[in-house]
Amino acid sequence: MYFLSSLDQKKLFDKVLRAAREVGVSEDLRGWNWNRPPLRPVYEEKIPMYSVCSKYCPTSRDVFLNKVKGITGKTNEPVILGTAIHKTVSTVISSFLDGSIPSFDDWYAETLRSKNVSCAIDAVKEKAKTVWNYVLKNCEIQYTNRLSEQPYASRRDALATSVPFLVEHKVSGELLGLSGLLSIDCYDYLRGIVFDLKVAHEYKDWYRLAPTGYAIVLESVYEVPIDAGCIVYLWFQGNELRASKDMFFINDDLRSWWLEERDQKLSIVAQKMDPGIPPKCYEDCIYREACRG
Numbered sequence: 001m002y003f004l005s006s007l008d009q010k011k012l013f014d015k016v017l018r019a020a021r022e023v024g025v026s027e028d029l030r031g032w033n034w035n036r037p038p039l040r041p042v043y044e045e046k047i048p049m050y051s052v053c054s055k056y057c058p059t060s061r062d063v064f065l066n067k068v069k070g071i072t073g074k075t076n077e078p079v080i081l082g083t084a085i086h087k088t089v090s091t092v093i094s095s096f097l098d099g100s101i102p103s104f105d106d107w108y109a110e111t112l113r114s115k116n117v118s119c120a121i122d123a124v125k126e127k128a129k130t131v132w133n134y135v136l137k138n139c140e141i142q143y144t145n146r147l148s149e150q151p152y153a154s155r156r157d158a159l160a161t162s163v164p165f166l167v168e169h170k171v172s173g174e175l176l177g178l179s180g181l182l183s184i185d186c187y188d189y190l191r192g193i194v195f196d197l198k199v200a201h202e203y204k205d206w207y208r209l210a211p212t213g214y215a216i217v218l219e220s221v222y223e224v225p226i227d228a229g230c231i232v233y234l235w236f237q238g239n240e241l242r243a244s245k246d247m248f249f250i251n252d253d254l255r256s257w258w259l260e261e262r263d264q265k266l267s268i269v270a271q272k273m274d275p276g277i278p279p280k281c282y283e284d285c286i287y288r289e290a291c292r293g
């Protein structure tokens with residue numbers, strides 16, 4: 001999922017990191033400058049990253065409904081599938097790093113009991129199992145390759161360099177007007193890449209906003225530059241798993257766009273301003289019932 005193929009590595013080194021070196025990033029758009037404009041938030045309110053970055057609703061009324069009116073969206077199958085796949089990927093990688101991998105069926109049954117009963121949908125379970133096996137196999141291959149290249153490496157060293165991922169990494173976005181409980185799908189700490197996983201096939205340019213925001217947050221907390229973002233698209237063709245990556249340089253344009261979105265969404269919440277209903281809504285909107293009746 002988050003492992004780089006040889007083609008991905010070429011894109012990272014020859015395109016993304018080259019652009020980062022040649023073009024660079026404006027100093028005032030680096031996260032460590034969170035305490036001065038344009039990064040310093042104008043409002044005291046805090047909102048989650050998904051509120052800043054989601055552009056499914058054309059007017060951002062979803063943010064108003066959720067954060068001002070306190071309405072929770074109605075879960076639908078795409079949301080259940082997305083949640084199950086995210087949980088599956090992070091569980092496999094974390095378990096692999098911990099050296100203790102549960103059986104998929106036991107884990108899924110337990111997750112079902114403790115989290116979300118509606119995950120009982122059989123199709124979701126089958127897809128989660130496919131993803132589980134795929135991620136586990138990839139972890140094993142990377143680890144075995146690493147050990148074969150460096151036979152004197154300790155287990156810890158081989159794991160840390162073959163599966164160099166912080167998954168569901170918890171970090172605070174408070175310095176930037178965000179929630180203190182952010183969770184990043186994956187951060188590759190060896191190559192400095194922020195990953196965001198999408199259970200979707202259709203490319204959307206605004207999906208790049210989330211890794212951009214997380215990179216700025218990581219810069220604000222750890223004070224290290226982060227220049228690379230990657231969206232992992234994952235979808236199913238029948239029962240076959242498909243995946244592709246959109247790797248990009250987190251440049252000034254993306255950083256400025258993310259700031260515009262943050263400021264606009266924060267102003268909706270701070271001023272309790274209803275942005276209104278657009279002529280055309282997102283088909284699978286989870287607020288449709290509460291919003292349009």
Ligand code: SF4
Pocket residue numbers: 056057058059060061062065276277278280281282285286287288289291292
């Ligand atoms: S129903 Fe339409 S206006 Fe309301 S939140 Fe959804 S997309 Fe936005």
